[in-house]
Amino acid sequence: DAGVTQSPTHLIKTRGQQVTLRCSPKSGHDTxxxxxQALGQGPQFIFQYYEEEExxxxxxxxxxxxxxxxxxxxxxxxxxxxxxxxxxYLCASSAQGAGGYTFGSGTRLxxx
Amino acid sequence: GQQLNQSPQSMFIQEGEDVSMNCTxxxxxxxxxxxxxxxxxxxxxxxxxxxxxxxxxNGRLTAQFGITRKDSFLNISASIxxxxxxxxxxxxxxxxxxxxxxLTFGKGITLSVRP
Numbered sequence: 567d568a569g570v571t572q573s574p575t576h577l578i579k580t581r582g583q584q585v586t587l588r589c590s591p592k593s594g595h596d597t598x599x600x601x602x603q604a605l606g607q608g609p610q611f612i613f614q615y616y617e618e619e620e621x622x623x624x625x626x627x628x629x630x631x632x633x634x635x636x637x638x639x640x641x642x643x644x645x646x647x648x649x650x651x652x653x654x655y656l657c658a659s660s661a662q663g664a665g666g667y668t669f670g671s672g673t674r675l676x677x678x
Numbered sequence: 679g680q681q682l683n684q685s686p687q688s689m690f691i692q693e694g695e696d697v698s699m700n701c702t703x704x705x706x707x708x709x710x711x712x713x714x715x716x717x718x719x720x721x722x723x724x725x726x727x728x729x730x731x732x733x734x735x736n737g738r739l740t741a742q743f744g745i746t747r748k749d750s751f752l753n754i755s756a757s758i759x760x761x762x763x764x765x766x767x768x769x770x771x772x773x774x775x776x777x778x779x780x781l782t783f784g785k786g787i788t789l790s791v792r793p
Contacts (some may be wrong), residue, residue: 570720590746597778608681608766609721622780629772660778667781669713669720 570670572657578676579647587642587673591659597621598640600632601656601665609656615640616662644675652677691757693754699765700751701784707769710750710775711781714721715764724765725752729740755792764788 571590574582579585591598601609613625615634634640638659644651654674658667682704690699699783701710707730713721727743727750736739740753754761766782 579757589684599780601781606785608768608785610681611782614778614780618705624780630709657720658720658781661780666723667778674734 570657570659570668572655572670572673574673575671576674576676578678581649581677583647584643584645584667585647585675587644587655587672587675588643589640589657589659589670591638591640592668593662595659596638596670597599597660597662598634598638599643599660600640601657601658601669602626603654603672605653612642639660647677649677651675682784684765684767684778684780684787686787687785688788688790690792693757693759693791695757696715696753696755697757697789698753699749699787699789700749701767702749702768703782704748706747706771707746708742708772709770710782711768711770712739712741712750712752713766713768713783715766715786721766754789758790759791759793760790762789 567593575589599614600612602608612626614621614622618634629645631643654672656672657670660667711726712724715721725741730747731745732743738755764786766786767784773777
């Protein structure tokens with residue numbers, strides 16, 4: 567049973583560029599959340615998708631956007647990249663109404 | 679954004695020793711969770727606590743949900759080398775819709791175990 571799958575695992579981008587990160591949730595899960603983890607910090611909530619809609623959002627600018635597809639997979643898009651966007655981006659899936667999040671191994675984004 | 683309070687940032691213990699770490703918040707949570715993160719990996723859930731005062735064990739790990747709902751602690755007994763990693767606490771509130779709410783994490787404690 568595959569857990570949460572994220573791609574790519576590593577990515578290097580230049581300031582000002584745009585990036586798309588992808589996530590496939592664990593089988594049986596219908597809700598996807600995205601977190602940003604800067605070096606030496608705990609994960610910070612970006613947003614959550616359920617039924618292809620953004621349901622909750624953390625304190626992140628509009629440069630961060632997302633999408634959920636009918637098969638529950640999700641994308642995180644970041645526009646106009648800043649050096650400070652360099653971080654590990656984690657995807658977590660869950661079943662709506664049930665406790666417990668399963669995290670993926672993350673995408674390491676480096677902005678130069 | 680808000681983060682829960684975890685300190686110290688690092689802990690060093692001898693193999694076989696017990697270790698306790700706690701987590702505090704200025705606000706109430708309905709659920710407390712403890713995660714472990716290894717290098718290059720995402721956090722893995724160790725223990726989930728759903729009720730104030732609850733004490734839950736998972737092997738050598740024991741965690742408690744504070745009575746005030748503003749704190750939790752995790753105890754690891756008889757530590758072994760594979761306990762090395764970063765331990766995060768996380769709090770969660772239940773939305774009125776019943777939907778899963780976001781997790782609020784602490785900064786984590788890096789645990790080192792000397793053989």
